[in-house]
Amino acid sequence: MTEVVWITGASSGLGAALARRVAQDGQVVAASARRRDKLAALAAEAGGGLIRPFPLDVEDPEALRAAVAQIEREAGPIGQAVLNAGIHQPVDPRDLKVEDFRRLVELNLMGTVYSLAAVLPGMIARRRGRIAIVASVAGYRGLPTAAAYGMTKAGLINMAEALRVELAPLGIIVQIVNPGFVRTPLTDRNAFPMPFLMAPEDAAEAFYRGLQSDRFEISFPKRLVWIMKLLRCLPAPLGFAVTRRLLPKERQPS
């Protein structure tokens, strides 16, 4: 049976754009998310049975295990898993809501762990597979309003670094994907300026090219990635002098 590409968070934004790009190359995509109607529309648009919807909630480990088994039974073994489902929620420490942090940890971090738990046994048994975990350049360094989101993305980067080394001897390649700003429903809600904002199709192209390589990190757009990497390396006082400027206007020190 031909291997399939499994994408979570495929009902909109980056995941949907990547699903289209992969299908364009004639590969079969198992597209997962909660919204069945969006997945069905994506499948219909691609035509030829190249995008096959497998609705699920990544916060439900049992449903994930069942969906992965169904994908492998009905569509083929998962050769590439793209663990992309994620949400953003800005937080304000003046009104810290534990629930906001819990929600992001449960979905962005634990949702990825539950997805890994579902897909890894099959890959390990076959001694073959590729896993791309979607984090963010926001995981490089703590940024104002992103204490909760950045925490989950930094956690994913760290987890992927550990897994890369441990899974390589088992024939499994782990990659981390760190996008900058991409125009999607997630960023449509941002009121602040988003430098080097990318169209989802361009981001999907860079993403897809990265998946063809074995390099650890796939990141785009390059200009923002280098600025964010430089920010990470700056001495602490200098780094904070820069990030302080990213505070919302009304919270800037006078």
Ligand SMILES: NC(=O)c1ccc[n+]([C@@H]2O[C@H](COP(=O)([O-])OP(=O)(O)OC[C@H]3O[C@@H](n4cnc5c(N)ncnc54)[C@H](OP(=O)(O)O)[C@@H]3O)[C@@H](O)[C@H]2O)c1
């Ligand atoms: N856009 C950017 O600038 C940017 C930058 C850096 C990183 N990222 C990351 O890229 C990924 C995709 O984001 P996006 O910008 O494409 O946002 P988006 O358009 O809002 O897509 C998020 C996807 O996650 C799915 N999802 C949310 N909760 C889910 C759940 N419980 N179970 C299954 N799927 C769930 C959503 O589908 P349903 O609602 O149908 O479930 C949707 O398909 C995220 O991990 C995000 O953090 C985005």
